[in-house]
Amino acid sequence: MARAVPALQRAFDILELFLDEAELSAPEITTRLDLPRTTVHELLGTLVERGYLTHAGSSGSRYRLGVRSFQLGSAYADRLDLAREGQLAAEETSRECNETVHIGIREGTEVLYIAKVDSRHPVRMVSAVGRRLPAHCTAVGKALLAPLSADKLDELYGSSTLSPMTANSITDYRSLLAELAEVRERSGRAREHCESNDSVACVAAPVYDHSAEVVAAMSIAVPILRWDEEVERGLTETVMRGAANLSERLGHRAG
Numbered sequence: 368m369a370r371a372v373p374a375l376q377r378a379f380d381i382l383e384l385f386l387d388e389a390e391l392s393a394p395e396i397t398t399r400l401d402l403p404r405t406t407v408h409e410l411l412g413t414l415v416e417r418g419y420l421t422h423a424g425s426s427g428s429r430y431r432l433g434v435r436s437f438q439l440g441s442a443y444a445d446r447l448d449l450a451r452e453g454q455l456a457a458e459e460t461s462r463e464c465n466e467t468v469h470i471g472i473r474e475g476t477e478v479l480y481i482a483k484v485d486s487r488h489p490v491r492m493v494s495a496v497g498r499r500l501p502a503h504c505t506a507v508g509k510a511l512l513a514p515l516s517a518d519k520l521d522e523l524y525g526s527s528t529l530s531p532m533t534a535n536s537i538t539d540y541r542s543l544l545a546e547l548a549e550v551r552e553r554s555g556r557a558r559e560h561c562e563s564n565d566s567v568a569c570v571a572a573p574v575y576d577h578s579a580e581v582v583a584a585m586s587i588a589v590p591i592l593r594w595d596e597e598v599e600r601g602l603t604e605t606v607m608r609g610a611a612n613l614s615e616r617l618g619h620r621a622g
Contacts (some may be wrong), residue, residue: 414587506571509557510584572610577618
């Protein structure tokens with residue numbers, strides 16, 4: 368079990384008081400948590416500075432939740448919505464193509480799969496929601512990396528080694544940049560040929576939210592034994608429709 372950090376625990380204790388109270392003063396917090404007054408004032412100062420609390424009223428002697436707390440809650444709610452809507456869109460897309468469909472988001476240099484639907488074929492890709500893979504090895508990851516700025520890509524990959532998952536994986540930053548440039552030229556459509564799995568190929572497309580930001584990507588994964596250029600063309604069209612459908616569910620309006 369990880370060692371608890373007392374100051375962090377106390378900060379969370381303070382924040383959790385506001386689950387039941389719209390506003391509180393420092394003396395009220397001190398009494399309710401039985402903490403030293405100086406400790407409470409120091410923690411309140413930090414929480415205000417970071418935006419998790421803000422002063423309430425003209426006197427500034429009371430506190431309420433700040434915008435950063437709201438942003439955290441909104442981000443959590445958005446992710447729940449994305450996973451729920453992503454699952455529905457994945458189900459519709461999988462019914463159309465009868466292949467395995469994933470919805471993934473980017474966390475740093477990794478892809479986190481938040482929704483999936485398995486193909487009904489006896490031979491299919493095996494994966495699981497919650498799985499993480501290196502973004503540079505996957506079609507989903509490339510679709511998520513392509514919109515990033517050059518500075519952000521440098522921050523993520525400029526000083527790191529790209530570890531391969533198969534003999535076909537991208538292993539150097541220059542090659543990754545070239546691949547992402549091609550993805551951008553294809554309006555975000557990405558592909559993977561046995562780069563994360565020796566026997567699987569994928570196509571992917573970006574998913575946009577109401578602010579036109581890329582927040583996820585949808586992919587269709589196919590065992591290599593069913594893969595050829597004609598299949599790739601057809602599934603690319605399918606995944607673009609599926610991603611556009613999910614984008615619309617999230618409030619995006621194309622055009």
